[in-house]
Amino acid sequence: MSNHYDSYFLMDSGDVSGYVKSRIDFFGKDEALTVEEIGDGDVNYIFRVQGTEKSLVVKQAGRVTRVDPTWELTTDRGRIEAEYLAVQRDLTPGSVPEIYRYDPVMSAIIMEDMAGYIPLRKALLKRIRFPRFAGLFSTFLVNALIFTSDITRDHLQKKEMVKQFISPQMCAIFEKLRNTEPFIDLYKRNRILPENIGFVRREFYEDTELRLEAAKLKFDFMNKPQALIHSDLHTGSIFVREDGIKVFDSEFSFFGPMGVDPGNFTAHLFFAWANAEAEPEQTADILDFKRWLLDTVEEFFYLFTKKFKAAFTSNATDELAKTPGFCEWYLGDLLAEAAGVCGLELARRTIGLSHIEDLTGIKDETRRARVERVVLRLAKGLILNRDRVVKGADYTSMLRQAVEDENHDENYKE
Numbered sequence: 001m002s003n004h005y006d007s008y009f010l011m012d013s014g015d016v017s018g019y020v021k022s023r024i025d026f027f028g029k030d031e032a033l034t035v036e037e038i039g040d041g042d043v044n045y046i047f048r049v050q051g052t053e054k055s056l057v058v059k060q061a062g063r064v065t066r067v068d069p070t071w072e073l074t075t076d077r078g079r080i081e082a083e084y085l086a087v088q089r090d091l092t093p094g095s096v097p098e099i100y101r102y103d104p105v106m107s108a109i110i111m112e113d114m115a116g117y118i119p120l121r122k123a124l125l126k127r128i129r130f131p132r133f134a135g136l137f138s139t140f141l142v143n144a145l146i147f148t149s150d151i152t153r154d155h156l157q158k159k160e161m162v163k164q165f166i167s168p169q170m171c172a173i174f175e176k177l178r179n180t181e182p183f184i185d186l187y188k189r190n191r192i193l194p195e196n197i198g199f200v201r202r203e204f205y206e207d208t209e210l211r212l213e214a215a216k217l218k219f220d221f222m223n224k225p226q227a228l229i230h231s232d233l234h235t236g237s238i239f240v241r242e243d244g245i246k247v248f249d250s251e252f253s254f255f256g257p258m259g260v261d262p263g264n265f266t267a268h269l270f271f272a273w274a275n276a277e278a279e280p281e282q283t284a285d286i287l288d289f290k291r292w293l294l295d296t297v298e299e300f301f302y303l304f305t306k307k308f309k310a311a312f313t314s315n316a317t318d319e320l321a322k323t324p325g326f327c328e329w330y331l332g333d334l335l336a337e338a339a340g341v342c343g344l345e346l347a348r349r350t351i352g353l354s355h356i357e358d359l360t361g362i363k364d365e366t367r368r369a370r371v372e373r374v375v376l377r378l379a380k381g382l383i384l385n386r387d388r389v390v391k392g393a394d395y396t397s398m399l400r401q402a403v404e405d406e407n408h409d410e411n412y413k414e
């Protein structure tokens with residue numbers, strides 16, 4: 001092992017103090033540091049480094065995933081993550097953690113410790129509401145998308161950015177996990193609750209109309225470099241506090257369809273809803289929390305649409321894009337894509353390999369199976385009818401329909 005950190009190795013907590021001091025002038029030379037590994041994801045190693053007065057975070061990309069040592073991943077994803085955050089820092093200052101240094105040798109990012117912020121998923125599982133979230137998040141996303149697209153950027157410069165962010169191996173993960181495997185268990189790694197295996201076979205694997213729509217969405221994902229997207233934006237990749245958000249974990253970023261980020265994220269608000277829906281006691285507080293989540297979906301799409309149109313009108317540089325009607329056409333396509341991707345994400349986190357705590361944390365398996373079928377019915381509705389999903393209320397009424405269909409399904413009566 002090198003102790004000069006001049007060639008790549010996977011660090012453990014004991015290596016990190018020396019590493020940080022070798023790379024940046026942040027702590028005192030002789031300052032005692034405490035290092036704790038805090039990563040709980042499937043992929044990377046995250047260390048919090050605490051000094052006497054200040055702290056920071058080191059995120060290192062391993063050459064294989066944490067969940068499966070035979071699953072190799074490019075360590076260049078650390079660069080992609082850092083460069084996405086640098087772009088977004090300029091577009092919406094304060095909305096991403098500050099990067100102190102990206103180190104290509106160790107594939108490590110040394111960044112701000114987001115003290116005072118908590119992961120949104122953890123907060124929602126504790127039923128904490130964030131009334132300002134839809135406003136903050138819609139501003140971030142509109143800026144992130146419209147200001148990296150051909151609508152506002154010089155087309156040559158945008159194409160240079162497409163090159164900068166090309167990431168075939170990371171894209172391939174989602175082409176499989178999100179775009180393919182909910183519809184065909186191609187690699188025999190899907191994980192479905194035993195009670196729902198028949199439902200998934202009938203409603204997903206054997207539905208050729210659904211598979212056709214999924215194929216269209218997959219080819220959009222692979223062939224539509226509209227804007228710099230995060231691509232793995234969910235409630236675990238956003239830290240929040242009452243008056244702020246910090247988006248991070250952007251290692252899957254590339255130039256893709258604009259609808260991916262709003263759609264993928266919205267799926268996770270529905271997962272938070274599903275977790276609350278599975279509570280045996282539907283108290284007034286739980287009912288109010290579920291209502292707040294659905295109100296947030298509606299408010300988010302309302303604000304996103306409004307801000308997107310305003311940003312388009314004030315900032316479009318492409319002469320043809322300024323043609324009356326073009327913005328509405330473009331936005332309509334984006335919103336349909338978002339609905340479709342929301343459906344894909346709902347399906348893959350329920351059927352596929354990568355599950356989330358919102359569902360796995362539901363202890364009563366019958367209740368979990370029920371909300372998973374509701375989620376899957378919603379997923380199907382969104383994918384098949386995405387052209388008609390133009391506002392937040394279309395999502396929430398589709399969810400209500402999914403609940404009703406589940407309640408009336410004779411196969412699943414208690």
Ligand code: SR1
Binds near residue numbers: 042
């Ligand atoms: C090896 S990739 C596994 C998961 O981590 C990422 O956060 C993606 O969501 C993916 O499902």
Ligand code: MG
Binds near residue numbers: 043232249251
């Ligand atoms: Mg990640």
